[in-house]
Amino acid sequence: MTHTLDDRLTPELASRAERLLRALGAEPPAPGDLVARTPITGGQLLTLAPHTVAEADAAIARAADAFTRWRTVPAPARAAVVRALADLLRTHKAELGELVTLEAGKITAEALGEVQEMIDICEFAIGLSRQLYGRTMPSERPGHRLMETWHPLGVVGVISAFNFPVAVWAWNTAVALVCGDTVVWKPSATTPLTALACHTLLRRAAAAVDADPEVHQLIQGGAEIGARLVEDERVALVSATGSVRMGRQVAPRVAARFGRCLLELGGNNAAVVTPSADLELAARAIVFAAAGTAGQRCTTLRRLIVHADVVDLLIERVRHAFEQLPVGNPLDEGVLVGPLIDARAHTALDAAIERARNDGGELLCGGERVPVGGPDAYYVRPALVRMPAQTEIVREETFAPLLYVLTYRDLDHAIDLHNAVPQGLSSSIFTTDQREAERFLAADGSDCGIANVNIGTSGAEIGGAFGGEKHTGGGRESGSDSWKTYMRRATNTVNYSAELPLAQGITFA
Numbered sequence: 001m002t003h004t005l006d007d008r009l010t011p012e013l014a015s016r017a018e019r020l021l022r023a024l025g026a027e028p029p030a031p032g033d034l035v036a037r038t039p040i041t042g043g044q045l046l047t048l049a050p051h052t053v054a055e056a057d058a059a060i061a062r063a064a065d066a067f068t069r070w071r072t073v074p075a076p077a078r079a080a081v082v083r084a085l086a087d088l089l090r091t092h093k094a095e096l097g098e099l100v101t102l103e104a105g106k107i108t109a110e111a112l113g114e115v116q117e118m119i120d121i122c123e124f125a126i127g128l129s130r131q132l133y134g135r136t137m138p139s140e141r142p143g144h145r146l147m148e149t150w151h152p153l154g155v156v157g158v159i160s161a162f163n164f165p166v167a168v169w170a171w172n173t174a175v176a177l178v179c180g181d182t183v184v185w186k187p188s189a190t191t192p193l194t195a196l197a198c199h200t201l202l203r204r205a206a207a208a209v210d211a212d213p214e215v216h217q218l219i220q221g222g223a224e225i226g227a228r229l230v231e232d233e234r235v236a237l238v239s240a241t242g243s244v245r246m247g248r249q250v251a252p253r254v255a256a257r258f259g260r261c262l263l264e265l266g267g268n269n270a271a272v273v274t275p276s277a278d279l280e281l282a283a284r285a286i287v288f289a290a291a292g293t294a295g296q297r298c299t300t301l302r303r304l305i306v307h308a309d310v311v312d313l314l315i316e317r318v319r320h321a322f323e324q325l326p327v328g329n330p331l332d333e334g335v336l337v338g339p340l341i342d343a344r345a346h347t348a349l350d351a352a353i354e355r356a357r358n359d360g361g362e363l364l365c366g367g368e369r370v371p372v373g374g375p376d377a378y379y380v381r382p383a384l385v386r387m388p389a390q391t392e393i394v395r396e397e398t399f400a401p402l403l404y405v406l407t408y409r410d411l412d413h414a415i416d417l418h419n420a421v422p423q424g425l426s427s428s429i430f431t432t433d434q435r436e437a438e439r440f441l442a443a444d445g446s447d448c449g450i451a452n453v454n455i456g457t458s459g460a461e462i463g464g465a466f467g468g469e470k471h472t473g474g475g476r477e478s479g480s481d482s483w484k485t486y487m488r489r490a491t492n493t494v495n496y497s498a499e500l501p502l503a504q505g506i507t508f509a
């Protein structure tokens with residue numbers, strides 16, 4: 001279906017959002033001061049009342065109370081809620097995906113991919129519920145057993161961003177629930193409707209298996225609501241996704257009360273392209289990683305570090321692809337680049353391009369606004385900027401489709417450039433030379449939490465641990481052993497002998 005893409009579409013989108021909420025089982029909310037907009041036109045979908053600070057405190061109290069019971073439910077039984085959630089997500093995949101498109105502006109394929117990521121993490125968490133393994137170590141003392149056990153941690157506060165409004169919630173919630181934690185979720189104030197939908201689905205899942213619905217709480221509003229999770233001693237873990245600026249506010253305050261943090265902050269992800277690279281494959285991967293989600297993933301490719309021998313060839317391919325990319329209504333089939341989230345994102349893009357040019361950068365293509373959606377919608381053609389050096393602006397994350405190109409001659413230099421940014425989330429090398437690939441993955445190679453070969457920087461699978469180093473915050477969530485952050489470890493030594501030998505050979509008698 002193709003729509004005339006202008007702001008007259010807003011009322012139709014608003015009634016669609018309302019219909020989708022109902023289909024997902026959520027009553028459209030009573031009007032209030034929190035405005036849900038669609039970046040498709042910049043217009044208003046619905047409004048709802050934000051939670052008050054007192055309501056947020058009460059939600060934390062309910063989650064803390066539910067935890068006292070949830071922690072003793074056997075983990076495989078806790079997984080029943082997650083299984084029921086996965087069932088609902090399968091049934092409602094198209095509807096939830098469409099709501100993501102309406103509220104976050106993702107193209108349909110990516111919105112469905114995001115819901116698929118939720119289903120995948122649910123399946124991972126269900127299996128995990130039987131694999132919360134502790135180790136048994138050899139004790140140095142006869143007749144003793146030394147082991148570790150993993151216990152539920154407490155209330156997990158989830159603070160999530162607009163760009164993955166549902167998947168990042170699911171990464172945290174599916175794992176936390178199986179680990180025996182309860183969850184209080186503060187979604188981005190930009191995406192309250194998808195949050196309401198997910199909360200409703202989770203509550204429906206709990207009801208379907210007779211589990212306590214209070215294991216999940218939703219609190220909506222601005223930073224003052226999120227601050228409750230940060231300050232409250234009852235919140236054992238704060239899992240926060242967002243900007244480095246937000247992380248700087250969250251981390252010290254949680255640390256000051258000895259709470260635990262899991263931070264997923266900014267990225268400034270790069271790909272190194274070597275002379276041996278399959279340029280056709282590299283170009284395809286680069287275009288998805290840089291322009292997909294309109295450059296609004298934390299894993300978006302923002303820097304290309306290309307060997308001088310192939311830089312012109314590669315630029316030609318990427319430029320050609322950028323110029324052909326269909327930019328427009330993300331609901332329309334064939335569109336690959338939807339809108340930026342809001343005016344601020346557009347201003348940041350413009351400002352970055354200007355600073356790059358002042359630094360001697362050459363705008364090779366894109367950056368201009370595409371005039372669709374009406375005056376309050378911000379569609380842009382992905383920008384490619386060739387830089388003489390990695391100047392200050394290149395070292396910053398601009399959350400928009402803006403790809404800088406830098407040139408290198410020697411792989412050591414490429415890796416130095418690669419690592420010379422404050423962020424450390426995701427990275428790639430394109431090469432068919434095994435030595436180069438291994439060098440990139442080695443201890444003195446990429447310093448990121450994610451390092452890929454012949455794959456772009458974005459689109460990670462849920463099975464691996466997701467997160468990054470340096471200003472990205474150091475957290476790991478989703479797969480592998482990330483679950484350990486959601487639990488507390490106890491070391492147990494059991495004496496089953498009739499003697500009392502002391503460790504380290506000490507005698508005390």
Ligand code: UN1
Pocket residue numbers: 117163164168241296297298299457458459460461
């Ligand atoms: C994010 O942008 O916050 O690897 C998460 C990816 C997705 C997750 C991105 N699986 O691009």
